[in-house]
Amino acid sequence: MQRSDFLGGRVRLWQPREGYRAGIDPVLLAATVPAKPGQSVLELGCGAGPALCCLGARVAGLRLTGLEIQPAYAALARRNLAENALTGEVIEGDIGAPPFALKALTVDHVLANPPYFEIESRSIASDVGREMALAGPAPLADWVRLAAKRLRVKGTATFIQRAERLPELLAAMGEGLGSLELWPLAPREGRAPRLILARGRKGGRAAFRLHAPLILHSGPAHIEDGEDYTDVIRTVLRGGEALNFPP
Template identity: 60%
Template sequence: MTAADLTCDAFLGGRLSIWQPRKGYRAGVDPVLLAAAVDARPGQSVLELGCGAGVASLCLGARVPGLQLTGVEIQPFYAGLARRNAQQNGLGLAVHEADLARLPTELKARSFDHVIANPPYFLRSRGTEAPDAGRERAMGEATPLSDWLMAAARRLAPKGWLTLIQDAERLPDLLAAMPGALGSLSVLPLAAREGRPAHRILLKARKGGRAAFRLHPPILLHEGRAHQRDGEDYTAAISAVLRDGAALPLPG
């Protein structure tokens, strides 16, 4: 792939410059929202499963200084982009090219304060494959959600937090596959506009947590019931996340 096949895109209002393929899987708002929902503190360790080009980890690192960031990515091309993006933005991100179901020994020997993930949304039994192989791997579920959740549970330190973003219709699948080690589940629905059903959910779970399940009121991404004007119409809270790198608190 040549330089002409890539674009360098601004995230967080220009605080980050991210190289992505011109065609194929391209990060949008989902990894930014995921990063904003992670309640990390300086000095803590974070593992991202399926880090792609590194957008979620780097957005988190831009907001919270001093994190120990680690990513796992199965596709060599995207793993290379994640390393390049980390270096370009002056953020430390150790990227391991590996299958999350068969992590390298050095990662199996570690535990993390946080695990984050943006797993593929689409069951291939319900749709057709994307023509681009990279996009298909990122968006079409090849590794079951249960494997993502088990990998997260194994790598979390006691009382550590899993934070992930997923298509809202997959919430029953997530709850059914949740390992017993993960509790204190908290779900925040994300709806595009007033009067519309949630299309994404943010989910938090704590290793060893015992708090009751919490389903929070949905957060709206856009103002109004319909798009009324040219340009963006994000709500003030979402605009602050996307443009200023603000946090999106998700109570535990």
């Protein structure tokens, strides 16, 4: 195991030396969740808990729950929550066949970073944990359906996903969520978005909204050692600030 710092050291996470290791995606996802103290949050596919820990560090007093199919990562998530002085429950189970403990849960917010790739469209990773994180067996529709079922009316579900899978994600979200919003994430000015943040609200009736892309890096190309994140992204990754969807 190896320990990594997030949010400028406010969160410290144990992660496997080999296998799936969290990057900035779960941090950005957690920063967008409009949770308030005292509310309940569920993360589907929580892995070692980076998003839950970052969200819990930003918003005090949340009731945190994670669902994770891999026992080793579920155990890591519990450890990471405890060592970051956060209270939460991590349930082991499958998105496609959720355990009873999850079926009894109703929450204010759901967040998820589903696997970015379809199994048949890529080479299989040698590490089982990494492979499950990159190309799990459950279709996106199962992730969205479970999120919608577990939400209270007017609760939000927020996803991060690769841009090329947006049609599949939007179709699934349209079945059980309303007030859909998309926020593309572009690596640099003038570059096509690679990732999409997508939000829906249970029972929402607002019109669909497509926001202008959020730019992750400054300048036309990476030309020096070190970080070149834009100021907005730096305040999220290093300062633990919220990343609110545009009004």
